[in-house]
Amino acid sequence: GIQVEQSPPDLILQEGANSTLRCNFSDSVNNLQWFHQNPWGQLINLFYIPSGTKQNGRLSATTVATERYSLLYISSSQTTDSGVYFCALDTGRRALTFGSGTRLQVQP
């Protein structure tokens, strides 16, 4: 099956800092989504981005499908950004395959 690798596994930031999270994948994809899992376990969909670039407030994402990677940018981080960030991909099975996640902690 498809391999999904996320880096870094853990990240600690001071409030106001910027960060880049990376997702590498091993096969072509029909769907790529970025999620934020909050401390209560809820998965919040951030971006549906199989290719190209999107921005939503302080967050933006870029997927270069031909090179099989996606990046999530967080600018001016806030303590509420803390949690785990997952990229998840669909290669045609319709179910999503999740990466191992990046655990982000934003300190005040």
Place this chain on the structure above:
Amino acid sequence: GAVVSQHPSWVICKSGTSVKIECRSLDFQATTMFWYRQFPKQSLMLMATSNEGSKATYEQGVEKDKFLINHASLTLSTLTVTSAHPEDSSFYICSARRGNMGTFGSGTRLTVV
């Protein structure tokens, strides 16, 4: 739009009992739903694909007789953990797709004592 509701949010049960988890698509019809399991500090792993009106498809290593899935309508799938044991304690999350995008329920934290 594209809201998936999951109940209960958390449940504690005794070893040997069964627990049912419900997953509903509130504002769209879902012929297919997906069940994932997440252990502490780990990623989400697909357990099974629930198909409306037919048998579920289970991932390798998932016991179909232990994790019973019923998808009797276009808006409801249920996961029943039968004869639960402490090792079944985990976070269970359902998902449905609307178009190309997956939407997730809020999850059920199961603790078996």
